[in-house]
Amino acid sequence: MEIKLNGTWTEFPDGATVADVLDASGWQRPGIAVAVDGVVVRRSDWPATAVPKGAGVDVLTAVQGG
């Protein structure tokens, strides 16, 4: 299935969870947060939350700014 990961359509196995997506993309690290279709998914829920086909997944982290 394809999901839109940080704005780019990317192929993942059907049924992939948020944790799977982060592991596969290499973005799994402290200080990140994830929203699926505009709703925050808490860190404790990442392993159990399946990403729907076609979903928009945004992974944010803190950078210098402001």
Next chain:
Amino acid sequence: MDEEPLVIGAFKAQSRLIIGTGGAANLAVLERALVASGTELTTVAMRRADAEGGSGVLELLSRLGIELLPNTAGCRTAAEAVLTAQLAREALGTDLIKLEVHADDRTLLPDPIETLDAAERLAADGFTVFAYTNDDPVLALRLEEAGCAAVMPLGAPIGTGLGIRNPHNIELIVSRAGVPVILDAGIGTASDATLAMELGCDAVLLSTAVTRATDPERMAAAMRSAVVAGHLARSAGRVPQRFWAQASSPPR
């Protein structure tokens, strides 16, 4: 001299200088500037992650014992700002949020309608909201009524270094505020920061003036002194301005 701490929600600090981390040439320069500034609260922005790994700014701030103030810079709507704030809380484990909703890239002026909308939603969601706002005394009150923990009027547009363009508006905001007022944006040099405090602001937030100065560490030290000087002068009670001279030596 023992000074009252700056208190915003559950946050408390002795330093009244909040630094933004944007614009520093590298982390080593940023570290020296932060240490010289004496700041206890520093902004970070939230951006989409990439495979490169973190920027190292979180590790730096953690090592220096400086508290994080994530911002919503780059957001154009209340909905974007609310989601960014919720992501920042999840990522960084803090309820503090600097709410900024920019109307356009050229002025980076705050969009008052979207900002007020987002402020209401974030305050209701338990955030300690620091609201970046225009120097509008009416809007500042509305943001306070919406539940903001601090209002942050701009001195001039972000990054311009034009100083405080409308000091009277800042005084009006201070005179009616029931929450701390933080002068945010537009500071160019130390005297601007002192003026902000002399006008009665509770703190100053600046970034560019330090990070893009020729010597950021030196300017950070200047800003630290400037904020202390302005705060002392405000609380000392200045002499009234007079048209005619008044001898300071006794008459013969």
